[in-house]
Amino acid sequence: MTDYFTVFGLPRKLAVDVAALQRRFYELSREHHPDFHHGADAARQAEVLASSALVNRAYRALRDPLARVEYLIALEEGREVREGATEKPRAPRGLLEEMLEVQETLAEAKAEGLGGEAAGRLRDERARLEARHAAEADAIVARAPDWDRLVDEGGDRKALLQWLKERLATRAYLRTVIDDLTDALGEREESHASHRRH
Amino acid sequence: MPRIVGIDLGTTNSLVAYVEGGIPRVIPDAEGRTLLPSIVAWTPNGVVVGEAARRQLARNAARTVYSVKRLMGRGYEDVKDELARLPFAVTPQAEVVSIRIGDREVTPPEVSAHVLRALKQRAEAHFGEPVEQAVITVPAYFNDAQRQATKDAGRIAGLEVLRIVNEPTAASLAYGLQKMAQGVIAVYDLGGGTFDISILRVKDGVFEVLATNGNTHLGGDDFDRAMVDWLLADIQVRHGIDLSGDPEAMQELRLGAEAAKCRLSFDDRTVLTIPFERFAYHRDITRADLEAMVEPLVAATLGPCRQALADAGLGAAQVDEVVLVGGSTRMPLVQRRVTELFGRPAHSRLNPDEVVALGAAVQAQILAGGITDMLLLDVTPLSLGIETLGGIVSVLIPRNTTIPTLAKEYFTTSVDGQTAVDLHVLQGERELAKDNRSLARFDLAGVDPMPAGMPKIEVTFLIDANGILQAQARELRTGKAASIEVKPTYGLTETQVEQMVEDSYTYAEDDVNARLLIETRTEADTVINHVERALRQAGGIVAPEERERIEAALAVLRTVREGTDRDQIRERTIELNQATAPLAERMMEAAIKDAVTSKRADWLLERS
Numbered sequence: 001m002t003d004y005f006t007v008f009g010l011p012r013k014l015a016v017d018v019a020a021l022q023r024r025f026y027e028l029s030r031e032h033h034p035d036f037h038h039g040a041d042a043a044r045q046a047e048v049l050a051s052s053a054l055v056n057r058a059y060r061a062l063r064d065p066l067a068r069v070e071y072l073i074a075l076e077e078g079r080e081v082r083e084g085a086t087e088k089p090r091a092p093r094g095l096l097e098e099m100l101e102v103q104e105t106l107a108e109a110k111a112e113g114l115g116g117e118a119a120g121r122l123r124d125e126r127a128r129l130e131a132r133h134a135a136e137a138d139a140i141v142a143r144a145p146d147w148d149r150l151v152d153e154g155g156d157r158k159a160l161l162q163w164l165k166e167r168l169a170t171r172a173y174l175r176t177v178i179d180d181l182t183d184a185l186g187e188r189e190e191s192h193a194s195h196r197r198h
Numbered sequence: 199m200p201r202i203v204g205i206d207l208g209t210t211n212s213l214v215a216y217v218e219g220g221i222p223r224v225i226p227d228a229e230g231r232t233l234l235p236s237i238v239a240w241t242p243n244g245v246v247v248g249e250a251a252r253r254q255l256a257r258n259a260a261r262t263v264y265s266v267k268r269l270m271g272r273g274y275e276d277v278k279d280e281l282a283r284l285p286f287a288v289t290p291q292a293e294v295v296s297i298r299i300g301d302r303e304v305t306p307p308e309v310s311a312h313v314l315r316a317l318k319q320r321a322e323a324h325f326g327e328p329v330e331q332a333v334i335t336v337p338a339y340f341n342d343a344q345r346q347a348t349k350d351a352g353r354i355a356g357l358e359v360l361r362i363v364n365e366p367t368a369a370s371l372a373y374g375l376q377k378m379a380q381g382v383i384a385v386y387d388l389g390g391g392t393f394d395i396s397i398l399r400v401k402d403g404v405f406e407v408l409a410t411n412g413n414t415h416l417g418g419d420d421f422d423r424a425m426v427d428w429l430l431a432d433i434q435v436r437h438g439i440d441l442s443g444d445p446e447a448m449q450e451l452r453l454g455a456e457a458a459k460c461r462l463s464f465d466d467r468t469v470l471t472i473p474f475e476r477f478a479y480h481r482d483i484t485r486a487d488l489e490a491m492v493e494p495l496v497a498a499t500l501g502p503c504r505q506a507l508a509d510a511g512l513g514a515a516q517v518d519e520v521v522l523v524g525g526s527t528r529m530p531l532v533q534r535r536v537t538e539l540f541g542r543p544a545h546s547r548l549n550p551d552e553v554v555a556l557g558a559a560v561q562a563q564i565l566a567g568g569i570t571d572m573l574l575l576d577v578t579p580l581s582l583g584i585e586t587l588g589g590i591v592s593v594l595i596p597r598n599t600t601i602p603t604l605a606k607e608y609f610t611t612s613v614d615g616q617t618a619v620d621l622h623v624l625q626g627e628r629e630l631a632k633d634n635r636s637l638a639r640f641d642l643a644g645v646d647p648m649p650a651g652m653p654k655i656e657v658t659f660l661i662d663a664n665g666i667l668q669a670q671a672r673e674l675r676t677g678k679a680a681s682i683e684v685k686p687t688y689g690l691t692e693t694q695v696e697q698m699v700e701d702s703y704t705y706a707e708d709d710v711n712a713r714l715l716i717e718t719r720t721e722a723d724t725v726i727n728h729v730e731r732a733l734r735q736a737g738g739i740v741a742p743e744e745r746e747r748i749e750a751a752l753a754v755l756r757t758v759r760e761g762t763d764r765d766q767i768r769e770r771t772i773e774l775n776q777a778t779a780p781l782a783e784r785m786m787e788a789a790i791k792d793a794v795t796s797k798r799a800d801w802l803l804e805r806s
Contacts, residue, residue: 026404030573034602034663038360038565049602049662056575056600 003075004058013151014069014144016062025059065141072147073165076157095170102129102177106184119185126181129174136171140164199566202331202360203321204368204558207310207348209267209391209417210525212236213552214317215559216324217568222372222559224552225324233551234320237264238312240299241723244716247316253724255453259285259445261299265419268391269295269306270351271344273688283423285445293688307351307690308698314355315702319713332357333562335554337392338364339412339579341625342637343688345666350690354698360565362664365389366396367576368557369523370405372548374572375560381518382408384506386536386544387554388499389524391417395503397510397517406575409509409598411502416495418459418526424491425455429470429481437477447474462488463528471790475735478789489531496535503539509598520544525551575600578661585622585631594659597627604660608674615647619655623667636687642671642680655680715764722759722771726752729778732785739784751777 005012008024030036032052037045061071105125109118143164150157204215204222211233215224224232231249239246239254239262246254254262263286269277274290281288287298296303314334321329334357336348345362352359366385373383380401387394394412398405429451430442441447454472461468467484507514520540526532527550536544548556563569577598583591584607594605609619619642626634645653654674661667671680690698729752733745740748755770 026402026406026573029404029575033573033575035361035561035564035573036567036570039567049660050604052663053602053604053660056603060599 002054004061004071005075007054007058008062010062011151012072012075013148014065014072015148016065016068018063021059021063025055025063028055065144066137069140069144069164070168073161073168076161094166095173099173099177102181106181110184114184114186122181122185126178126185129178129181133171133174133178136167136174140167140171199568200331201325201327201329202333202562202566203317203329204555204560204562205314205317205332205334206365206368206555206558207267207313207334207336207351208236208554209265209389209419210236211390211551212313212317213555214321215552215555216321217559217563222375222556222563224555225321227320228323234313234316235264236267236310236313237262238266238309239263239720241716241720243719243723244712245312246717246720247312247713250717250720253721256446256449257724257727259449260287262286263297263299263304263309265391266297266306266309268415268419269297270310271306271341271347271688276688285449293686294690305690305698307347307695308354308702310348310351311354311698311702314351314357316713318355318357330356330358331360331562333361333363333558333565334359335363335365335368335558337387337389337412337414338366338394338396338410338576339392339414340364340665341414341580341635342665342667343635343686344414345664346686346689349664349666350695350698353695354702356699356702361561362666363558363561363574364394364396364407364410364576364579364665365392365554366394366410366523367398367405367407367574368555368561369521369548369553370396370398370400370557371560371572371574372553372557373521374400374403374405382512382516384503384517384520384540385523386499386503386520386527387412387523388526388532389417390526391415391419393417393499393502395499395506397506397512403571404573404575406600407577407598408512409506410577410579411506411509412579413498413502416498417524418456420495421459421492421526421529422452422456424495425459425488426451428487428491429455429479432481433479437479439476441474450474458483459488460528463530471786473786473789480790485530492529492531496529496532499532500535500539503536514540517542522546523550523553576663576665577601578603578665580625580635581627582637582659582661582667583624583626583634585624589631591624591626591629591631591634595661599661601661601665602663604658607657607659609642609655609657610651611645611648611653612650614650616650616653617645617647618643619645621657623659623669637667638686640669640671640682642682644678644680645673646676646678648675657682711764715762718764718767718771719759722755722767725771725774726755726759729774732778732781736781736785739788740781744781748774748777748781 008021010016029052032048032055034045034048034052037048061067102125105121109122112118143160147157147160150160206213213224213232213234215222226232234248235252237248237251239251239258241254241258251262255264272295273293274295277295289296289298289303294305296305297309318329332352334348334352336345348362349359366387369385369387370383383398383400385396392412392414393416394410396410397408399408433439433441441451450472454470458468458470462483462485467482470481470483472479517540520536520542522536522544527546533544560569561574564572578595578601579597581593581597582595583593586592594607595603611619621640621642622631623637623640624631624634625637628634642655645655655671656674657669657671659667659669669682671682672678673680729748733748751774755774758766758770
């Protein structure tokens with residue numbers, strides 16, 4: 001399958017002009033959207049259906065800086081990617097100890113029956129983790145220019161790729177812990193919401 | 199250019215529209231009416247639709263079906279709570295609810311097909327040639343099964359449904375054609391039975407939906423119900439009568455409540471008078487009364503609005519324009535709440551009853567190739583996933599993804615020599631499969647026998663521009679296409695739909711004249727019925743000569759009604775109506791006086 005950068009005629013780099021991307025998205029949509037091929041034969045209709053689906057998916061992956069990094073890593077590794085996977089990520093090594101502590105706090109709070117004080121502690125903990133979750137995103141996006149420089153200079157990208165991957169895993173893991181806390185507090189309304197909020 | 203019409207298949211009313219000379223217009227019927235009540239009645243004369251069916255609601259309650267949109271694509275479990283409130287009988291079966299009319303069963307798509315056929319005929323009468331293709335609108339928050347059921351209804355009615363369009367998006371197209379607005383638009387659509395909120399970005403003729411949310415079971419019907427409950431309690435207190443077990447009285451109460459609700463959008467207070475058989479009911483209702491009854495329902499629309507904004511990544515302040523669609527947005531309370539939420543006045547410059555049909559006509563024109571500078575990019579309202587081990591949902595396509603879209607997923611076998619794999623596809627936002635909407639079970643068959651884990655079956659889930667799922671499968675090692683048998687959880691199978699299409703050719707009153715004759719006869723029967731009842735109840739207030747005159751007109755109508763001369767039947771019906779009008783007026787006055795006097799007596803008793 002054509003990769004998303006190619007769909008938009010872009011180099012495999014992380015700096016993307018989002019306004020230009022949107023303009024191109026509208027142009028490509030006008031070319032490929034099934035609405036404009038209604039009179040065509042069945043084969044052609046199937047073709048534009050597939051190509052407009054590809055354009056839509058590509059735009060979704062590239063318009064958001066973080067989703068872009070996720071897609072790039074998958075692409076570099078030759079993996080099939082899809083959004084919203086629910087496999088629980090494993091805790092990255094550096095995070096294990098800290099997460100054990102969070103689990104302990106959670107267990108204690110549960111033992112206390114999640115009363116006012118215990119619930120308050122969980123909410124504080126969650127706020128701290130939310131802040132870390134946001135900080136991870138900033139840290140990942142901040143390295144985007146490094147990647148592009150390596151591409152331009154032909155440098156070795158492996159180390160940076162590995163670093164980005166770890167940060168993403170950390171972030172994903174933080175999200176599941178935050179969701180667990182929200183669940184424990186009985187405050188979760190829609191469980192998948194988090195997969196879409198980058 | 200092919201002639202494609204746009205149809206708004208509403209809970210309460212339906213319309214058909216078409217773009218002529220670059221302007222979308224609603225097509226009226228012979229009497230100039232644009233709204234067709236979405237009501238179908240089975241009468242001894244045949245099936246009637248629209249106004250004629252509406253007049254059957256009270257006297258033929260068990261065989262008159264209304265608000266069927268709420269049952270489209272639903273199973274018995276989904277709707278059983280509200281069945282107690284419906285006067286027609288619904289057969290308890292899990293997959294597709296089915297309505298019992300005498301000795302036959304009809305499904306919601308078949309009922310809707312009658313409404314669609316009436317609109318099709320209306321359009322054909324207007325153009326003087328057959329109309330075979332249509333765009334039909336659905337609530338944006340409709341799931342796959344509800345969309346499919348709507349498409350099936352079109353097919354049964356003899357229409358090729360070229361596109362299913364979301365109602366709020368259609369409305370934005372109608373507005374877009376008026377004046378190319380640029381920026382972020384929120385469309386708040388509260389209709390007879392459903393609620394949608396859509397956030398769009400409009401730029402250079404592209405209408406890009408950013409997010410949508412809603413509730414397919416919240417609308418004007420629920421407001422009416424709240425009011426009926428309030429009135430029932432009031433009647434219990436003041437008259438000591440419980441009407442809830444009387445389907446005919448309940449329909450009269452519902453119709454009275456609906457009319458009073460509409461009046462209260464323009465007046466601060468209104469009087470509801472219903473002359474029931476046993477007593478006359480007379481009640482002052484203020485707008486404040488009504489608002490207290492429906493406040494929780496209106497509040498329930500605000501959560502989806504906030505969620506849609508969050509999903510679009512926008513704050514209320516970033517919305518440039520708020521558009522109101524649907525008859526229920528005429529209610530001042532709704533307008534106040536929406537204005538508060540978005541912090542800016544909401545408007546409905548185009549008629550909120552017609553704007554969706556007009557937008558459907560615009561989309562029809564785009565498909566016909568008549569409009570090339572507008573493009574609609576819509577989204578899927580609900581996440582699509584498959585059930586994995588432990589009953590957990592793995593999301594393949596998140597909600598608010600632009601459609602068409604696709605996702606590929608790979609499966610293998612767990613037993614040596616296994617040749618088939620089972621998949622369970624779901625729609626919804628919850629983590630556990632059982633909490634989501636089951637769409638279908640897929641049977642991947644024809645896998646070559648191989649050791650366990652060897653086959654690699656690629657399944658492509660594609661959501662088309664209608665928001666409807668298509669699936670394809672192939673085994674990658676052999677490159678062989680695997681067959682997918684789709685068993686829809688809720689909905690009709692292909693064979694059932696084909697059977698219904700066939701039946702509709704056999705039973706349908708495809709001839710407009712036959713249909714009109716049935717309607718005219720049914721109308722005559724309604725009037726005959728009313729007059730007979732009035733004469734029975736009139737007692738002393740009808741003079742002998744007057745009674746004689748009425749009975750003569752009655753006899754004439756009874757005779758011509760048996761014939762096939764439509765104009766004769768219509769004229770005699772009007773004559774009978776006129777002959778009875780003064781009597782009806784005197785009876786209404788007497789009823790009101792009666793109610794007021796008994797109220798005064800209550801009041802005196804309370805005071806003493």
